Amino acid sequence: MWFQTLSALCLAATTWAAISTDDDGVKSIGLRTHSLQQPYLDSDMQSRWVPLTATNWEIEVEFKIHGKNQLYGDGFAMWLTKQRGQAGPVFGSIDKFEGLGIFFDTYKNNRPGVVFPYVMAMVGDGHTSYDKDTDGKPNEFAGCSARGLRHASVPTKFRLTYYEDKYLKLDLQYKSEGEWTLCFETNEPPKIPQVAYLGFSAETGELSDNHDIISVQARNIYSSSPSTKSSPGSGRKGGKYTSDEKKGSWTWFFMKIILFCLVVAGGYVGFTAWRTNQKRSHRF
Numbered sequence: 321m322w323f324q325t326l327s328a329l330c331l332a333a334t335t336w337a338a339i340s341t342d343d344d345g346v347k348s349i350g351l352r353t354h355s356l357q358q359p360y361l362d363s364d365m366q367s368r369w370v371p372l373t374a375t376n377w378e379i380e381v382e383f384k385i386h387g388k389n390q391l392y393g394d395g396f397a398m399w400l401t402k403q404r405g406q407a408g409p410v411f412g413s414i415d416k417f418e419g420l421g422i423f424f425d426t427y428k429n430n431r432p433g434v435v436f437p438y439v440m441a442m443v444g445d446g447h448t449s450y451d452k453d454t455d456g457k458p459n460e461f462a463g464c465s466a467r468g469l470r471h472a473s474v475p476t477k478f479r480l481t482y483y484e485d486k487y488l489k490l491d492l493q494y495k496s497e498g499e500w501t502l503c504f505e506t507n508e509p510p511k512i513p514q515v516a517y518l519g520f521s522a523e524t525g526e527l528s529d530n531h532d533i534i535s536v537q538a539r540n541i542y543s544s545s546p547s548t549k550s551s552p553g554s555g556r557k558g559g560k561y562t563s564d565e566k567k568g569s570w571t572w573f574f575m576k577i578i579l580f581c582l583v584v585a586g587g588y589v590g591f592t593a594w595r596t597n598q599k600r601s602h603r604f
């Protein structure tokens with residue numbers, strides 16, 4: 321009876337483990353306040369700057385950069401900054417920001433030998449200016465070229481994954497649907513302000529273009545095992561993440577339960593065999 325109860329408990333534990341873990345061993349929960357999809361209830365994106373307090377998160381954005389003109393610019397940005405929705409010269413947002421900016425730069429001001437559109441991350445300390453004349457080169461944290469990002473034949477998306485103190489990765493989808501191209505990944509991520517506002521901005525000037533944010537899906541991630549799968553990208557910071565040191569505390573927890581169950585089951589079988597032997601020896 322006792323053994324049956326224990327078996328049921330073990331089964332429940334393994335079933336639970338199977339349900340709560342996805343292919344990559346990553347558990348996550350959607351952040352509705354940080355997500356946006358059709359039908360849109362508010363038309364003013366400027367009002368959407370919401371504080372992101374999650375420690376580990378993933379933000380997936382579908383966007384579309386398009387227009388009729390031969391010459392176009394300048395691009396758009398996603399922000400995770402201490403500042404909230406203040407207009408300025410950096411892709412429409414405030415300069416000398418504190419936090420992380422991801423720029424989708426469609427107009428090459430001056431970066432010889434670099435293919436545009438260029439996607440890059442800048443980590444602002446609250447004092448440093450973005451250098452528009454060189455497309456942010458002096459303060460680039462990481463980045464990649466993405467030829468074909470504008471007017472792509474498939475829905476264009478980016479996915480930014482962040483594990484505090486461990487990992488930052490930017491993936492892009494613009495070549496074919498379902499194919500993610502690594503832009504950059506690093507296991508030395510920047511410090512993001514404790515309260516950082518998630519927002520978007522775009523800039524046009526003498527040149528114009530359309531920068532559409534179609535959907536935003538933000539998720540809180542609970543696993544500590546970032547995916548190590550990666551395709552070669554032109555990321556500046558290599559540093560492949562190794563998940564050996566922390567293989568996900570939940571997986572380890574269930575492994576321990578299963579091991580415990582195996583030991584108990586083994587003990588029970590041994591005890592039964594011993595008792596049967598004892599009975600036999602009593603008989604003779």
Ligand SMILES: [Ca+2]
Pocket residue numbers: 394425426427428429452455
């Ligand atoms: Ca530019």
